Amino acid sequence: MVLEEGLSIEKKLEILSDAAKYDVACTSSGMQREGKAGELGNSVAAGICHSFSADGRCISLLKVLFTNECIFDCKYCINRSSNDVPRASFTPKELCELTIGFYKRNYIEGLFLSSGILHTPDYTMELICQTLRMLREEYHFRGYIHCKAIPGANPLLVEYAGWYADRMSVNLELPTNEGLRQLAPHKSRKSILTPMRQIQAGIAESRQLLGFKGGNYGAFHFTRQAAGLPYRPEPAIPEKRKEGNHAIVGIDSETTSVERTGRELRLSLLESVGRPTGRGFAAAGQSTQMIIGATPETDYQLVSVAEALYQKFELKRVFYSAFVKVNEDAMLPDLPGGPPLLREHRLYQADWLLRYYGFAAGELLTEKRPNFNAVLDPKCDWAVHHMELFPVEVLQADYFLLLRVPGIGPKSAKRIVEARRSGSFSFEALKKMGVVLKRAQYFITCGGKTLGHLHLDETYVTQSLMLNEKLPKNLQDALYGRQMSLFELPAFTAEAG
Amino acid sequence: MEKKYIYRCEDSVEGILTGIYDAWASVHRHEENRIEVCRDEWEVPLLFAEYTDVVPDAEKSEKVQRSVRLRVSEEAYEMMMKAVLSGDPEKGEVIYRFLIYAFREGARAGRSYGNPWVMRLFEIVRNFDNESHHLKGFLRFDEQENGLLLARYAPKNNILGDLMEHFSDRMNGESFMIFDEKRRIAGVYRPGTVWFVYRLNEEEYRAFSEAYTQEDTYSALWKIFHRKIAIAERENASLQRNNLPLRFRPYMTEFRTS
Incomplete structure (x- = not known):
C-alpha cells in the first residue's frame, strides 16, 4: 500500500469516512454485469448490502470523500471551509488499493466517491476522474462505482466520470433557491441542475446508442408506464413561475433554459471525449439527496420537488437526509429532539408511494394540508380520506387498486393477482401472501367476506388504525418530541363523514 | 388412528426425491404416506406407522425431476430443488404435498399461493433465497x-x-x-x-x-471504516439487529474482536 507523506492510511480513512457518513445513498443497485476473465468484479441489479453500521444503515459501498478540504462554506456541512477540523486527501492509488483490498475480502460491493472541493471544482473533479480511470483501466475493477458530480465542474469532466461510473449523483441539498442562498452560498440551483441535466442526457443517449446496459430507468418510470399514467407531463403552468421562490415551480421555471444548455453542452462534447463504451454512461441511473429540516420547507414542497425530479430529470432515486446539526451557526435551526427522523421516515414512505404505487404528490398532501400526519403513514392517511373507494374486493380488484389498500404492497398485490387465477382463498392465505391485515382489514372484502366487522367510517377507521400502529422505537421518541397532537389527526379535523 | 406409511430419506437430492418417487409408486393413498428427512437428532417414532428406509436411487430422482420440468414448470422445478437444499425439517413432506397439487394444477401451481402447501413451499424457498442473498453480502x-x-x-x-x-x-x-x-x-x-x-x-x-x-492491514482498515461510517446521533442497535441478525456476526470481520 502506497502512503502519502504525512498521514497514515488508517488516519486518512478515519477522517474521510467520518466526513462522508452524512451522505445517505449507499445503494449498489441498478446494474447487472457479469464478471469477465482478467477483471475483478461483477454487479448485481438488486444491489447487495454487505454490513450495517451502528445506526442501522446499510453499508454496501466504500463510501469516502476523496478529500475533506473544501473552499465552499455550506453552513450545514462539517467540512465547511470555516471549520477547524483535521483535513486529509487520498491519492488515486491509495483509493484504488483500498477498494480492491476491500472488494476481494467481500467487505464491499464497490466504491462511492464523493469529495469536498480542493482548490477548484475542476481540480477536484479531475482527481475523481483520475481515480475512476485508474480503478477501471489499471486495476481492471468491474464492480460498482457511484460517483458524485461536483457542482460547478467543467461538463467535460462530468462526462468523463459518467463513462466510468455506474451511478452518478448531484446533491440538490436544499429544495429551494432561498434555502441554498442562505445555507450554501457557493452553490446555486443552476450549478446543481446543470450537471443533473447533463447526466440525464448522457444516460438517455447511451441507452439509445448502446442499448439497455443497466436498470437506468427507475421504478417511477415503470410504475407510471404500467399504470398508464403520463410520465413526462406538459411543462409547468406559466403564471406559477412568477411566484418566485416556490420549490415546485423552482425546478419547472429553470427546466427550459437548463435543458437547452445541457443539450448544447453535450453536442459540443460528444466529439471530444473518448468513451469506453463497454459499461454505458452512468447506466445504473442518477440519484440525488435533500437535507430535511435545515430550512423551513413543508413536506408538500419536498414531495413535490421529488416528484418533479422523477418526472423531469428521470432520477432513479431521491434520498432524504434528516438534518444533523454538526455546526453552530445562527442560520441553522435548533433541533432539541435530535434529527427529524420521523419526518425522514414519512418522506421515504411517500417516496415509495410515488415510485411503486402510482401516487401523485398532490394526492398525498396539498398546500392546505402541507405536512404528513405524525401518527398515520401517508397511505393510511390518504385512505381514511377516501373511504368512498372502499371496500375493495381482493379477488377482483385490479393491481393498482389493490395497491391503494393500506397493508397491501407491490409484492403482496402481485401474489394476489397470481393466486386468484387458481381460485379463491381465505384471509389466512392473504396474510401469508404478505398482506398486513391489521391495516387492510378495514378496507377489504375477500370473496365477499369481511374480517370482523367492516365499518366504513373515517373516524372509526382512523382510531382503529392508530391503536394498531406501532412505530419503531427510535421514531416513537421522535413523535413525542414533536408538537403534533391527537387533535391534528384527520378524524378530529375533517368534517364529519 | 389411521395408519401412516413413513418414508425416511437421506438428506440429499437423491434421497428426498427417491422417497417421493417410492411413496407415489406405493399402493397406499397419498394421505396415508409421509416423507421424513433424516436429521441427526433423535426422533420419536409414531406408534401407528410403518417405516421404510429409502434407498437413494439416481434414476428415480431423475424421473421426478424430469416430470416436474415437463408437466409442471421450470419454476416449480427450481422451487423444488431449492427446497431440497433448505434447512426446513419438513421439506420432504412439503415437496411431496406440493407435487400432488402441482401435477393436477399444472404450470400455474408455483404461484397458487391460496393453496397451503404451495405457500409452505414458497416460504421455504423465500427463506433460502433471502439467506443466499444475505450471505452474498455478509x-x-x-x-x-x-x-x-x-x-x-x-x-x-x-x-x-x-x-x-x-x-x-x-x-x-x-x-x-x-x-x-x-x-x-x-x-x-x-x-x-x-x-x-x-x-x-x-x-x-x-x-x-x-x-x-x-488479521491484516485490510481487516484493520475495514474495522475503522465500519466504526466511522455510523452517525452517532442516529444510533439504533435494534435496526442494526433487524438488518444484520446476530447469527451472522461471529463470522464477520467487523464484529471480530482482537
Missing part, C-alpha cells in the same frame, strides 16, 4: 499466507452452490474456498477451473477451523 474472506481467500460460515440452508456461482464469476482471477462449518463441506475455486464442493474429513475440518482467522 460472507467474509480472509487472505491466507499463500494468497488463498478463505471464508467460513454456518447457514441454515445449504446455499453453497449459489455462493460458488456468484463468487466464481465475481472473483474469477482469485483462488478461494468457502467452508460450511455446519455441514462440513467446502466449495473450492481456482482460476481457470470449474468450482466444486466436497465433504471434509475430520482432519481437514480441524485444520480449517484452526488456520482460519487472519
Whole structure:
C-alpha cells in the first residue's frame, strides 16, 4: 500500500469516512454485469448490502470523500471551509488499493466517491476522474462505482466520470433557491441542475446508442408506464413561475433554459471525449439527496420537488437526509429532539408511494394540508380520506387498486393477482401472501367476506388504525418530541363523514 | 388412528426425491404416506406407522425431476430443488404435498399461493433465497499466507452452490474456498477451473477451523471504516439487529474482536 507523506492510511480513512457518513445513498443497485476473465468484479441489479453500521444503515459501498478540504462554506456541512477540523486527501492509488483490498475480502460491493472541493471544482473533479480511470483501466475493477458530480465542474469532466461510473449523483441539498442562498452560498440551483441535466442526457443517449446496459430507468418510470399514467407531463403552468421562490415551480421555471444548455453542452462534447463504451454512461441511473429540516420547507414542497425530479430529470432515486446539526451557526435551526427522523421516515414512505404505487404528490398532501400526519403513514392517511373507494374486493380488484389498500404492497398485490387465477382463498392465505391485515382489514372484502366487522367510517377507521400502529422505537421518541397532537389527526379535523 | 406409511430419506437430492418417487409408486393413498428427512437428532417414532428406509436411487430422482420440468414448470422445478437444499425439517413432506397439487394444477401451481402447501413451499424457498442473498453480502474472506481467500460460515440452508456461482464469476482471477462449518463441506475455486464442493474429513475440518482467522492491514482498515461510517446521533442497535441478525456476526470481520 502506497502512503502519502504525512498521514497514515488508517488516519486518512478515519477522517474521510467520518466526513462522508452524512451522505445517505449507499445503494449498489441498478446494474447487472457479469464478471469477465482478467477483471475483478461483477454487479448485481438488486444491489447487495454487505454490513450495517451502528445506526442501522446499510453499508454496501466504500463510501469516502476523496478529500475533506473544501473552499465552499455550506453552513450545514462539517467540512465547511470555516471549520477547524483535521483535513486529509487520498491519492488515486491509495483509493484504488483500498477498494480492491476491500472488494476481494467481500467487505464491499464497490466504491462511492464523493469529495469536498480542493482548490477548484475542476481540480477536484479531475482527481475523481483520475481515480475512476485508474480503478477501471489499471486495476481492471468491474464492480460498482457511484460517483458524485461536483457542482460547478467543467461538463467535460462530468462526462468523463459518467463513462466510468455506474451511478452518478448531484446533491440538490436544499429544495429551494432561498434555502441554498442562505445555507450554501457557493452553490446555486443552476450549478446543481446543470450537471443533473447533463447526466440525464448522457444516460438517455447511451441507452439509445448502446442499448439497455443497466436498470437506468427507475421504478417511477415503470410504475407510471404500467399504470398508464403520463410520465413526462406538459411543462409547468406559466403564471406559477412568477411566484418566485416556490420549490415546485423552482425546478419547472429553470427546466427550459437548463435543458437547452445541457443539450448544447453535450453536442459540443460528444466529439471530444473518448468513451469506453463497454459499461454505458452512468447506466445504473442518477440519484440525488435533500437535507430535511435545515430550512423551513413543508413536506408538500419536498414531495413535490421529488416528484418533479422523477418526472423531469428521470432520477432513479431521491434520498432524504434528516438534518444533523454538526455546526453552530445562527442560520441553522435548533433541533432539541435530535434529527427529524420521523419526518425522514414519512418522506421515504411517500417516496415509495410515488415510485411503486402510482401516487401523485398532490394526492398525498396539498398546500392546505402541507405536512404528513405524525401518527398515520401517508397511505393510511390518504385512505381514511377516501373511504368512498372502499371496500375493495381482493379477488377482483385490479393491481393498482389493490395497491391503494393500506397493508397491501407491490409484492403482496402481485401474489394476489397470481393466486386468484387458481381460485379463491381465505384471509389466512392473504396474510401469508404478505398482506398486513391489521391495516387492510378495514378496507377489504375477500370473496365477499369481511374480517370482523367492516365499518366504513373515517373516524372509526382512523382510531382503529392508530391503536394498531406501532412505530419503531427510535421514531416513537421522535413523535413525542414533536408538537403534533391527537387533535391534528384527520378524524378530529375533517368534517364529519 | 389411521395408519401412516413413513418414508425416511437421506438428506440429499437423491434421497428426498427417491422417497417421493417410492411413496407415489406405493399402493397406499397419498394421505396415508409421509416423507421424513433424516436429521441427526433423535426422533420419536409414531406408534401407528410403518417405516421404510429409502434407498437413494439416481434414476428415480431423475424421473421426478424430469416430470416436474415437463408437466409442471421450470419454476416449480427450481422451487423444488431449492427446497431440497433448505434447512426446513419438513421439506420432504412439503415437496411431496406440493407435487400432488402441482401435477393436477399444472404450470400455474408455483404461484397458487391460496393453496397451503404451495405457500409452505414458497416460504421455504423465500427463506433460502433471502439467506443466499444475505450471505452474498455478509460472507467474509480472509487472505491466507499463500494468497488463498478463505471464508467460513454456518447457514441454515445449504446455499453453497449459489455462493460458488456468484463468487466464481465475481472473483474469477482469485483462488478461494468457502467452508460450511455446519455441514462440513467446502466449495473450492481456482482460476481457470470449474468450482466444486466436497465433504471434509475430520482432519481437514480441524485444520480449517484452526488456520482460519487472519488479521491484516485490510481487516484493520475495514474495522475503522465500519466504526466511522455510523452517525452517532442516529444510533439504533435494534435496526442494526433487524438488518444484520446476530447469527451472522461471529463470522464477520467487523464484529471480530482482537
